[in-house]
Amino acid sequence: MSRLSGWIRGSTPKATSHEPSPAASTTDLRAAEVNQMEDAMVSMTKIMNDDIEGAEVGLKQGSSAFHSLGLGTTTFMRSVIGFEKDIMAEASKLLNTCSTQAWNEQKKAEKNGPDSRIHPPGSEFALVHAEAQLMSAMVAVLHESYLEAAKGFWGLRGAYATLERMMQAEEAYLAKKGLKVGGSKDELPPPPVVPASEVKNEEQDEDADLDFVEAPESLSGTQTPAQYNGHLSKVIDETEKKLEGLAVSDGAPVTPPTRKDSPASMESQSSAGLQGPDADVFTDPVDVFVHSGANMCFGILLLMLSMIPPSFGKLLSIIGFRGDRERGVKMLWQSSRFANINGAVSGLVLLAYYNGFLGFADILPTEEEAEQGAIVGYPRKRCHDLLSTMVTHYPDSRLWRVEEARSLSNSRDIAGAIAILEKNTDSKMRQVTALNSFELSLDCMYIGHYEAMRDNFIRCTELNDWSHSLYYFLAGCAELELYRNAFHAEKKDDSQIRVHKAKAKELLLKAPSLAGKKKFMSKPLPFEEFVKRKVQKWEKRSKDLGVDLVDAIGVSPVQEMVYLWNGIKKMQTSQLERAVDTLSWSRLTVPVETANKIRAESDEIAVGDLCLAANYRALGRLDEAKELLKTVLAIDKTAFDGKIHDDWAQPAAAYETAVLAWVELQNANKKDTTASINGDSTQDLDIWRRKKTDECQTWLDKCAGWGNYVLDARIGMRVQTGTDTLRWYKRVKGWSSE
Numbered sequence: 001m002s003r004l005s006g007w008i009r010g011s012t013p014k015a016t017s018h019e020p021s022p023a024a025s026t027t028d029l030r031a032a033e034v035n036q037m038e039d040a041m042v043s044m045t046k047i048m049n050d051d052i053e054g055a056e057v058g059l060k061q062g063s064s065a066f067h068s069l070g071l072g073t074t075t076f077m078r079s080v081i082g083f084e085k086d087i088m089a090e091a092s093k094l095l096n097t098c099s100t101q102a103w104n105e106q107k108k109a110e111k112n113g114p115d116s117r118i119h120p121p122g123s124e125f126a127l128v129h130a131e132a133q134l135m136s137a138m139v140a141v142l143h144e145s146y147l148e149a150a151k152g153f154w155g156l157r158g159a160y161a162t163l164e165r166m167m168q169a170e171e172a173y174l175a176k177k178g179l180k181v182g183g184s185k186d187e188l189p190p191p192p193v194v195p196a197s198e199v200k201n202e203e204q205d206e207d208a209d210l211d212f213v214e215a216p217e218s219l220s221g222t223q224t225p226a227q228y229n230g231h232l233s234k235v236i237d238e239t240e241k242k243l244e245g246l247a248v249s250d251g252a253p254v255t256p257p258t259r260k261d262s263p264a265s266m267e268s269q270s271s272a273g274l275q276g277p278d279a280d281v282f283t284d285p286v287d288v289f290v291h292s293g294a295n296m297c298f299g300i301l302l303l304m305l306s307m308i309p310p311s312f313g314k315l316l317s318i319i320g321f322r323g324d325r326e327r328g329v330k331m332l333w334q335s336s337r338f339a340n341i342n343g344a345v346s347g348l349v350l351l352a353y354y355n356g357f358l359g360f361a362d363i364l365p366t367e368e369e370a371e372q373g374a375i376v377g378y379p380r381k382r383c384h385d386l387l388s389t390m391v392t393h394y395p396d397s398r399l400w401r402v403e404e405a406r407s408l409s410n411s412r413d414i415a416g417a418i419a420i421l422e423k424n425t426d427s428k429m430r431q432v433t434a435l436n437s438f439e440l441s442l443d444c445m446y447i448g449h450y451e452a453m454r455d456n457f458i459r460c461t462e463l464n465d466w467s468h469s470l471y472y473f474l475a476g477c478a479e480l481e482l483y484r485n486a487f488h489a490e491k492k493d494d495s496q497i498r499v500h501k502a503k504a505k506e507l508l509l510k511a512p513s514l515a516g517k518k519k520f521m522s523k524p525l526p527f528e529e530f531v532k533r534k535v536q537k538w539e540k541r542s543k544d545l546g547v548d549l550v551d552a553i554g555v556s557p558v559q560e561m562v563y564l565w566n567g568i569k570k571m572q573t574s575q576l577e578r579a580v581d582t583l584s585w586s587r588l589t590v591p592v593e594t595a596n597k598i599r600a601e602s603d604e605i606a607v608g609d610l611c612l613a614a615n616y617r618a619l620g621r622l623d624e625a626k627e628l629l630k631t632v633l634a635i636d637k638t639a640f641d642g643k644i645h646d647d648w649a650q651p652a653a654a655y656e657t658a659v660l661a662w663v664e665l666q667n668a669n670k671k672d673t674t675a676s677i678n679g680d681s682t683q684d685l686d687i688w689r690r691k692k693t694d695e696c697q698t699w700l701d702k703c704a705g706w707g708n709y710v711l712d713a714r715i716g717m718r719v720q721t722g723t724d725t726l727r728w729y730k731r732v733k734g735w736s737s738e
Helices: 026-049 052-059 065-082 085-112 123-142 146-176 196-204 239-246 263-272 285-306 310-319 325-336 341-360 367-371 380-393 398-410 414-422 430-446 450-463 468-487 494-513 526-545 557-564 573-582 592-599 602-618 622-633 649-669 682-704 712-733
Strands: none
Touching: 026 052, 026 065, 026 285, 026 341, 052 065, 065 085, 065 123, 065 430, 085 123, 123 146, 123 285, 146 285, 285 325, 285 341, 325 341, 325 712, 341 380, 341 398, 341 712, 367 380, 380 398, 398 414, 398 430, 414 430, 430 450, 430 468, 430 557, 450 468, 468 494, 468 526, 468 557, 494 526, 526 592, 526 712, 557 573, 557 602, 573 602, 592 602, 602 622, 602 649, 622 649, 649 682, 649 712, 682 712
């Protein structure tokens, strides 16, 4: 039987309410503790299979710190997915209770608890305490209060110190044994190794061959396929069932692989957990829990801190620690190699990071470099394998299907992603359904499915209360494009023109009325500030020019949003060309004289040229993109002063200029190293590469130091990713000693 098919189904749940007598032996105490730990972990795995209610039922039957952690985690998952204030408050309460209980258990264990092979006494409870602190901090940061966020960040100090001590103790033990877990500084830990004797079983698993259709490196101009051609089950001759084959669970429930092992065998397997060369190091159940959990917890912490934009530097100074994206990612991959709940959570975080966060980024290593181990890159195949394993072992979870869709979207198969998301609306968790609807809305926006974009953003208001202002604004933007389509149609339908115009106005005016109800650390949400500025500008222009609000709109706000979510990176040639057409000034619905007044405004020029430059860059028209960005950067900064102007476009143009330098560098790196640039020698080529690298870094630094603007956090995350990539590239080239 394959080890992988036992992904922390662990031991058969045992009674957890019994308390050892004072006279119990050390062995009995340890056995009871391990029993409680594994029972809690078995219940917690239900969280990853879209069954939080089932997890809560099992966890409430136990009274240990491990069960308390599980209950806190279930509520934490709901809070971070749905961003709902009442659930955040409940999560904070449960996690504080868990933290106190774990601290008390840790002190008891330090005095008389049994020691593990690797970690000091009480480490398992110290880990529970640190995990509770970390989740509490994350909830606090998502809370509306700056004071709560500051308290949360302060709490991270304790978690950071605890986890650092654990890792140091572990490294010291391994050093004594002449062992080292993981690869070099710039490489990911090796993937799990499945013994040859188990390969056949894995190949026979009906869900073992998740295949994604990946777009070619160069855009060919072909349309996005009408349907997704991958599958989880081996459907060969039934073409019409390919999409159904992908389904995690479409209709009839999918039963997880049945375990035939004895309870003792399952317990042993749950404890060993690790797939690969480190399996003989981590065999003790407490060591497995602490090692996988510490890597998961510390990895999330380091990754989270590394992604905090410079504008929140004040909070980082409270902690006194810096994030480390490379180390954090490496730790998460190490944890994901374990067949337990810690590995599953690490897998979810990794997929969300690669498919979500890196989906926004442009300055990254090539896919080939990432597959070879570049730790700052996007290892597509490895993520594919990780997702395949997760889907196989958690077949009822709709979260994995969202990640499948994101992966397809990042492979420029947006239509395939949409097909998955449209069938993924029946999650047991309303928060997951809301996330699915939001992803579906974005994908429809990227490829101009405006009716579906409108309907799904409106549905988000029914499923989630995070930012109705943004949802209605985006729905209004979709109606605006429908109005413009009807206005410029060869065969005009006046009734359709009136309907879409009226609906666009209704939604766009409704959006700012709802802004400010949600806050992030006592500040308005950046996108809600963006929405308020936009509508205020259009209202003023409408009054000044004597036209309706909808007719006073200039550059396509849909294309602005596509840029800000980097949908450009996910689009194929035909879709990019359609986006260029959508950015045409001829799309305006006012007379030419009035249109010329709109297009003469500095921030309209900046936003329009920026979006156009990004599309040209994606189409390979680099020289045209450069000229447009020069135009944007040449505008006097004072033209963007005031509370109704789009002040984000100029710093974004600095970032785009850095991206162009990186694209040119990558294009040169694809050539034979003996080739030359403009006839220069190989030595001159190396000089040119370093010059381009410095040019890219200079523009990133310029963007990072731009100052405050409405979307500085969003642009800042792209800048930070680019900076991490350049740091890696300089090390690889031997230009840095870091």
